[in-house]
Amino acid sequence: MPAVKANVKEFELKLGPATREAFGKALVEVGRKNPNVVTLDADLSKSTYTAGFAKEFPDRFVECGIAESNMIAIAAGLASGGKIPFASSFSVFAMNKGFEQLRVTAAFPNVNLKVVGTHSGISIGEDGPSQMSIEDLSLACSLAGFTVLCPADENAMIQLMHAAVDHVGPMFIRAGRAKAAVIYDATQRFTIGKAITLVEGTDVTLMATGLMLAESIRAAQTLATEGISARVVDMHTIRPLDRDAIADAARATGAIVVSEEHLVDAGLGVRVAQVVSETKPVPMEFVGIHNTYAESGTPEEILDKYGLVARDVVAAARKVLARKGN
Amino acid sequence: MLHISDPAELADIAKRMRRTALEMITEAKSGHPGGSLSVTEIVVTLFMNVMRHDPANPKWADRDRFILSKGHCCPMLYAVMAECGYCPKETLNTLRKLGSIYQGHPDVRFLPSLEASTGSLGQGVSLALGMGLAAKMDGNPARTYVVLGDGELQEGQIWEAAMFGGFHRVDNVVAIVDWNRIQLDGFVKDILDLEPLADKWRSFGWHVIEVDGHSISGLQRAFIEATGTRGKPSCILAHTIKGKGVSFMENQPKYHGTAPSKEELALALKELA
Numbered sequence: 024m025p026a027v028k029a030n031v032k033e034f035e036l037k038l039g040p041a042t043r044e045a046f047g048k049a050l051v052e053v054g055r056k057n058p059n060v061v062t063l064d065a066d067l068s069k070s071t072y073t074a075g076f077a078k079e080f081p082d083r084f085v086e087c088g089i090a091e092s093n094m095i096a097i098a099a100g101l102a103s104g105g106k107i108p109f110a111s112s113f114s115v116f117a118m119n120k121g122f123e124q125l126r127v128t129a130a131f132p133n134v135n136l137k138v139v140g141t142h143s144g145i146s147i148g149e150d151g152p153s154q155m156s157i158e159d160l161s162l163a164c165s166l167a168g169f170t171v172l173c174p175a176d177e178n179a180m181i182q183l184m185h186a187a188v189d190h191v192g193p194m195f196i197r198a199g200r201a202k203a204a205v206i207y208d209a210t211q212r213f214t215i216g217k218a219i220t221l222v223e224g225t226d227v228t229l230m231a232t233g234l235m236l237a238e239s240i241r242a243a244q245t246l247a248t249e250g251i252s253a254r255v256v257d258m259h260t261i262r263p264l265d266r267d268a269i270a271d272a273a274r275a276t277g278a279i280v281v282s283e284e285h286l287v288d289a290g291l292g293v294r295v296a297q298v299v300s301e302t303k304p305v306p307m308e309f310v311g312i313h314n315t316y317a318e319s320g321t322p323e324e325i326l327d328k329y330g331l332v333a334r335d336v337v338a339a340a341r342k343v344l345a346r347k348g349n
Numbered sequence: 350m351l352h353i354s355d356p357a358e359l360a361d362i363a364k365r366m367r368r369t370a371l372e373m374i375t376e377a378k379s380g381h382p383g384g385s386l387s388v389t390e391i392v393v394t395l396f397m398n399v400m401r402h403d404p405a406n407p408k409w410a411d412r413d414r415f416i417l418s419k420g421h422c423c424p425m426l427y428a429v430m431a432e433c434g435y436c437p438k439e440t441l442n443t444l445r446k447l448g449s450i451y452q453g454h455p456d457v458r459f460l461p462s463l464e465a466s467t468g469s470l471g472q473g474v475s476l477a478l479g480m481g482l483a484a485k486m487d488g489n490p491a492r493t494y495v496v497l498g499d500g501e502l503q504e505g506q507i508w509e510a511a512m513f514g515g516f517h518r519v520d521n522v523v524a525i526v527d528w529n530r531i532q533l534d535g536f537v538k539d540i541l542d543l544e545p546l547a548d549k550w551r552s553f554g555w556h557v558i559e560v561d562g563h564s565i566s567g568l569q570r571a572f573i574e575a576t577g578t579r580g581k582p583s584c585i586l587a588h589t590i591k592g593k594g595v596s597f598m599e600n601q602p603k604y605h606g607t608a609p610s611k612e613e614l615a616l617a618l619k620e621l622a
Binding site for chain 1: 468510
């Protein structure tokens with residue numbers, strides 16, 4: 024598949040809808056397409072954007088109240104009854120409070136349940152760290168057999184939601200609260216497990232997922248002004264990882280930076296590093312949250328303070344380039 | 350479809366199932382005899398008499414579902430399912446051994462005619478409610494039966510599910526509590542008491558039926574009452590005896606999770622002859 028743009032400068036990165044909003048929109052679309060799609064929520068339907076589905080399909084919407092553990096296991100029961108349940112809450116509640124249920128009632132028996140965590144990462148802003156999910160990718164990847172998706176913008180979410188309905192098996196889909204920069208147009212096609220190269224480059228690869236993808240594009244734009252050619256890759260599927268895309272990036276550029284709005288100890292970066300070490304070892308750097316919980320503030324302030332903006336990706340790229348070839 | 354309604358015949362089957370389950374656990378050298386013996390009549394009455402199901406067509410869309418939420422008592426479930434024809438009797442004694450379809454706790458990967466993988470306590474009512482909701486959405490007459498341990502009711506998720514089931518009037522779900530009053534560490538009343546248990550379920554919006562869980566005819570009446578109850582899910586509180594049928598196991602916390610020795614098995618089989 025050719026790169027999405029010939030030149031990184033072509034990305035305008037105008038703000039578009041949040042991926043949670045795109046999820047709500049896509050949910051109605053897939054609900055219209057497939058009568059077996061049902062949705063569950065735990066008293067957050069106005070925030071997770073499942074309210075639109077609830078309005079159009081009241082008989083296929085299950086309001087569970089503030090009881091996430093029960094919600095997940097009910098969803099598993101619905102899946103056993105032939106439904107395609109989307110169970111949604113803030114990611115931190117769905118994954119942490121529902122983890123044991125996801126393990127025993129969904130992962131272990133390989134049930135066709137989709138859990139959608141909105142308000143992931145730290146970009147939720149003012150609500151603070153009790154509502155921030157910085158370990159959800161790690162938890163989801165700890166569930167054997169789970170497919171794990173983290174779309175970066177509206178079109179990515181919509182496309183991947185359609186793919187999710189057609190995919191049989193348990194799945195976690197990560198969504199954000201903040202408005203997401205527009206990266207893709209509606210013609211872009213997505214395949215679960217296939218990374219997308221946004222722009223080609225030869226000196227370094229910037230891999231990212233979710234909202235860090237736009238920051239990586241911005242970083243590539245900055246690096247281009249310094250004559251550094253960066254390949255940018257969207258890892259929208261955290262599991263199964265696109266091993267070929269990772270190995271190819273390692274061979275072609277010889278250095279990789281992985282960026283994610285997640286604890287660096289346990290998310291995308293370490294998983295990519297595992298593949299790099301198994302295929303073509305090259306220097307790597309990691310942008311993410313380092314062994315801490317964030318705090319209240321505007322999303323912009325928090326992302327800046329905790330090192331999740333383009334500046335940090337640029338710094339990591341310089342660092343990895345300095346190590347390259349040593 | 351199986352339908353044996355004669356209580357005497359069902360009691361004979363129950364006795365035989367007790368022998369089978371104890372042989373399985375003895376051969377495995379580990380397992381949970383006490384609860385397997387207390388739940389016997391409940392499982393036998395459901396599978397042999399009450400539930401609409403077809404072992405020749407285990408994925409029949411309209412079948413009634415059974416979930417053993419207290420998954421550790423699966424030797425009895427396996428014995429009864431094998432008796433029904435879902436799975437082979439000859440290999441029941443491979444329980445808990447490598448490669449066996451008879452896993453230490455119910456596992457749909459190995460025995461696809463099971464409705465759920467269980468073993469982590471507290472999740473069965475939620476699962477049953479999900480299956481019940483799916484049936485209601487489809488206008489399917491299937492009912493879902495979920496068997497709980499009494500110790501299991503200490504899990505918080507049970508009460509999340511109880512609240513949901515009562516509020517949403519999921520009346521095609523029946524929960525049966527195997528109320529044998531003993532858990533691993535001792536007597537339930539000493540560890541974390543459940544009383545007043547009937548009031549708890551009633552206050553959560555369930556139709557409560559109390560019954561002697563070893564009386565087949567009592568259970569038959571309770572299931573008829575539960576099935577006929579509209580607008581509320583039902584909870585059958587089945588008063589049982591842990592280790593029922595084997596004198597030295599009855600009401601002994603030790604036999605919650607201790608396999609009998611060969612000598613103990615011989616004595617038990619004599620009592621269950």
